[in-house]
Amino acid sequence: MAGLRFDLRDTPPEAPALRAELRAFLAEAGREWTPMVRAYSWMGFDREFTREVGRRGWIGMTWPAAHGGGERTAMERYVVLEEMLAVGAPVAAHWIGDRQSGPLILRLGTEEQRREFIPRIIRGECAFAIGLSEPDSGSDLASLRTRAERVPGGWRINGRKVWTTNAHRCDFMIALLRTEAQPDPKLKHQGLSQFLVDLRSSGLTIRPILDLVGEEGFNEITFDDVFVPDSMVVGEVGQGWKQATAELAFERAGPERYLSSLPLLTAALDDLRAEPAAAEAVGRLLARAGTLRQMSLAVAGMLQEGKAPEREAALVKDVGNDWEQITLPETIRDLLDPARTPPQVTEMLGIITMVARSYSLRGGTREILRGIIARQLGLR
Numbered sequence: 001m002a003g004l005r006f007d008l009r010d011t012p013p014e015a016p017a018l019r020a021e022l023r024a025f026l027a028e029a030g031r032e033w034t035p036m037v038r039a040y041s042w043m044g045f046d047r048e049f050t051r052e053v054g055r056r057g058w059i060g061m062t063w064p065a066a067h068g069g070g071e072r073t074a075m076e077r078y079v080v081l082e083e084m085l086a087v088g089a090p091v092a093a094h095w096i097g098d099r100q101s102g103p104l105i106l107r108l109g110t111e112e113q114r115r116e117f118i119p120r121i122i123r124g125e126c127a128f129a130i131g132l133s134e135p136d137s138g139s140d141l142a143s144l145r146t147r148a149e150r151v152p153g154g155w156r157i158n159g160r161k162v163w164t165t166n167a168h169r170c171d172f173m174i175a176l177l178r179t180e181a182q183p184d185p186k187l188k189h190q191g192l193s194q195f196l197v198d199l200r201s202s203g204l205t206i207r208p209i210l211d212l213v214g215e216e217g218f219n220e221i222t223f224d225d226v227f228v229p230d231s232m233v234v235g236e237v238g239q240g241w242k243q244a245t246a247e248l249a250f251e252r253a254g255p256e257r258y259l260s261s262l263p264l265l266t267a268a269l270d271d272l273r274a275e276p277a278a279a280e281a282v283g284r285l286l287a288r289a290g291t292l293r294q295m296s297l298a299v300a301g302m303l304q305e306g307k308a309p310e311r312e313a314a315l316v317k318d319v320g321n322d323w324e325q326i327t328l329p330e331t332i333r334d335l336l337d338p339a340r341t342p343p344q345v346t347e348m349l350g351i352i353t354m355v356a357r358s359y360s361l362r363g364g365t366r367e368i369l370r371g372i373i374a375r376q377l378g379l380r
């Protein structure tokens with residue numbers, strides 16, 4: 001039975017200076033952020049903030065200098081993420097591009113695609129959405145039906161995507177589409193391909209879906225004879241499943257999988273100091289956060305070494321989700337005295353309680369992740 005491996009690591013020697021620079025920047029940039037902005041955290045979309053992050057060299061930090069990247073280490077990037085998440089910075093306008101679309105284009109894109117997209121992502125001027133889920137294909141993603149058919153000079157797309165976060169605010173989407181009819185459900189992973197789709201394309205309709213908080217967080221997208229040129233195919237036609245699942249390992253590994261609710265703890269700390277029962281409970285919360293951080297850093301280290309820590313990443317997301325979705329908000333709700341809690345903390349607690357419902361769904365559901373862990377441990 002294959003085991004789990006979490007080697008202890010620390011952030012690099014450059015970390016304290018980088019952290020200080022980030023904290024100064026975020027204190028200034030975040031002066032006007034409301035509890036709503038901070039509670040929404042990495043789903044929050046703010047182009048101007050993203051452009052400023054880009055100007056400071058914090059997008060594409062690890063990418064090759066030949067494409068405008070910073071050639072810094074994955075651990076330095078980790079420090080940037082930690083600091084942004086800790087204050088609930090609205091990072092969504094560059095987040096997907098930095099985390100997965102940019103790396104995918106660098107790894108498998110054509111030279112033309114790299115020249116077109118990478119510098120714009122680094123400057124914070126091209127925002128990406130993730131086009132995986134469909135109305136009847138979420139956990140069972142490979143059953144997706146949105147078709148791209150060959151036509152002269154490119155492809156014609158018909159079908160629907162759903163739950164596409166921030167698509168109405170983004171520029172492009174990387175869509176996983178069916179390029180070969182697959183009548184045998186056992187072979188459903190074959191015949192899929194990835195495309196760069198311009199979200200302003202003719203025939204493409206984006207309909208926002210309200211979330212529990214009342215925000216237009218995600219969307220349904222309808223493709224009605226949308227034309228995409230050949231130059232927008234990413235990687236190899238027919239290899240989309242392998243490409244997309246490799247991307248998911250990056251999506252599940254980062255500190256965003258346990259730190260989404262941290263701004264609530266920071267906001268509530270002053271008031272918790274006045275509650276006699278709080279010290280032990282807060283100590284337990286922080287001890288758990290410290291353990292999760294070590295596990296998450298271990299995964300980041302393995303990714304930096306070119307390994308594929310799929311089961312460890314799934315475990316961090318699963319255990320991390322429990323902490324950010326349940327343990328942290330519920331502990332704080334139990335500890336705070338409503339009569340004495342400032343309205344902005346109460347507001348943040350309310351929003352996070354609602355938003356946190358989604359944490360165990362987005363990026364792969366809790367049940368699916370547990371299935372991956374069990375299978376990889378040889379338990380099923």
Ligand SMILES: Cc1cc2nc3c(=O)[nH]c(=O)nc-3n(C[C@H](O)[C@H](O)[C@H](O)COP(=O)(O)OP(=O)(O)OC[C@H]3O[C@@H](n4cnc5c(N)ncnc54)[C@H](O)[C@@H]3O)c2cc1C
Binds near residue numbers: 363
């Ligand atoms: C906030 C948020 C943002 C999102 N953003 C995006 C995005 O940008 N792009 C995108 O493509 N998608 C996005 N998604 C969609 C997300 O990936 C899907 O919701 C997720 O994959 C689950 O699919 P589903 O909603 O169809 O649920 P289903 O697959 O129908 O699952 C419903 C329930 O059944 C359980 N279940 C399903 N199959 C099994 C099984 N085999 N064994 C045990 N239990 C099972 C699931 O765990 C879940 O609890 C987002 C979702 C959320 C909540």
